[in-house]
Amino acid sequence: GQQIRLLGESVFSRWKQSVDPGHPFPEKGYHGEYILDLARQISMQEDLGNMAEEDAIAFCSRFGKEKMLEEIRSDLEEFRVHFDTWSSETDLHGSGLLEQSLQALRQRGMVYERDGALWIRTTDYGDDKDRVIRKRDGQYTYFASDISYHLQKRSRGFTGAINIWGADHHGYVQRVKAALNSSGVEEGWLSVLLIQLVKLWKGGQEVKMSKRAGQYVTLRELLEEVGVDAARFVFLTKNHDSTLDFDVDLVKKQDSDNPVYYVQYAHARICSIFRKAAEEGLPVHWDPPPVLGKLTAEEEMALIRNMAEFPPLLEDACGKLEPHRLTYYLADLAGLFHKYFNMGTKNAEYRVINTDDVELSRARLFLAGALRIVLENGLGLLGITAPEKM
Structure with missing residues (x-):
């Protein structure tokens, strides 16, 4: 695409400037240290001077794309985000799927020619106007590739698809859904979540970023x-x-203002309670002990009621695609536990482990064990570790 071409031109210009400082840089080219890094890597592997300029730019485009994609894959794996399949527009063209998709649309009478271009009748399915899928010069539009990409996913047997797009793509949602409906895909098969921007703050100041100017903070950083x-x-x-x-x-704080620390610390605190119980020789039974009736404190009841909300909350959050509700739930649950735990540091009557009342200790250990399971499961669903010590 045009952006990959621009990447190649930017890298080539930086390479050229290393021997000819006056060589012009593309007006809309990409700046940033990473462009210089790519140019340096290429200079150690290939002599672009022996290539025609157009061939050199094409080489820089391929090299830059592969290197950037390699970094993206590595960063996502580090972030615990794994993709089973990586697709490219080139793959769609090479596989013949694009032509197959167009042929299917022709058979359904959903495409027509006008002004030398090929159009799809998306207005029949709620779009505000029909869309071009092949330009008059014979080149396919991005829209045509998007249609084929989704049809390929559906052909693999998926009963639904969830796309995560930037908020600036909001005008694209209805046209894609309309195109899929015109291809025989049932209403509701595609769900689109539009995500807003992330603002990074350090030292009380927003970190200003610009991709094209080369001013940004990477995920890895x-x-x-x-x-x-x-x-x-x-x-x-x-x-x-x-x-x-x-x-x-x-x-980076290690206090209650930091939500992830607060939740993880709750789990670690419970683990420390069980280490203490082992030292005291208190047996831990995972079958509900008959002494659970000894749990009478309002704080204990609050923890039990809160844990009982965990299964229905998960079901509802999954159905509505709202994982943020789990983070808030875990933070609230951790807050209840820390309040309960701190009561015991001030008043021995509320301590989980009380060697003077073994039955009460057993009941409270069972409660703590149940809480540990909920915290560990909740953090696990978010792809976050549950440390035993902090």
Whole structure:
């Protein structure tokens, strides 16, 4: 595509400027240290001077694309985001799927020619106008590739698809759905979540970024500074349609202001309670003990009621595609536990382990064990670790 071509031109210009500082840089080219890095890597592997300029730019485009994609894959794996299949527009063209999709649309009478271009009748399915899928010069539009990409997914047997797009693509949603409906895909098969921007804050100031100007913070840099667990938790604290303010300084704190620390610390505290119970020789039975009736404190009842909400909350959050509700739930549950635990540090009567009342200790250990399971499962669903010590 045009953006990959521009990447190649940018890299080539930086390479050329290393021997000819006056060589012009593309007006809309990409800036940033990474372009220089790519040019340096190429200079160590290939002599672009022996190539025609057009061939050199094409080489820079391929090299840059492969290197950037390699970094993206690596960063996502580090972030615990795994994709089973990676697709490219080139694959769609090479596989013949694009032509197959168009042929199917022709058979359904959903395409027509006008002004030398090929159009799809998306207005029949709610779009505000019909769309071009093949330009008069014979080149396919991005829209044609998008249609084929989704049809290929459906042909693999998926009963639904969820797309995550930037908010600036909101005008694209209805036309894609209309195109799929015109291809025989049932209404509701495609769901689109539009995500808002993330604003990064450090030292009380917003970090200004511009991709084209080369001013940005990469995901890897963020992970190196705050860690994968903290980054995942914070990214999941807002609904997809809300702007996210990511405060780096807050996320690095080790106190109740830091939500991920607060939740993980609750799990670690419970693990320490069980280590203490083992030291005291208190037996832990995972079958509900008959002494559970000894749990009478209002704080204990609050924990039990809150844990009982876990299964229906998960079902509802999954059905509505709202994972942020789980982060808030875990933070609330952790807050209840920390309040309960701190009561015991001030008043021995509320301690989980009380050697003077073994039955009460057994009941409270069972409660703590149930809480540990919920916290571990909740964090696990978010792809976040549940540490036993902190």
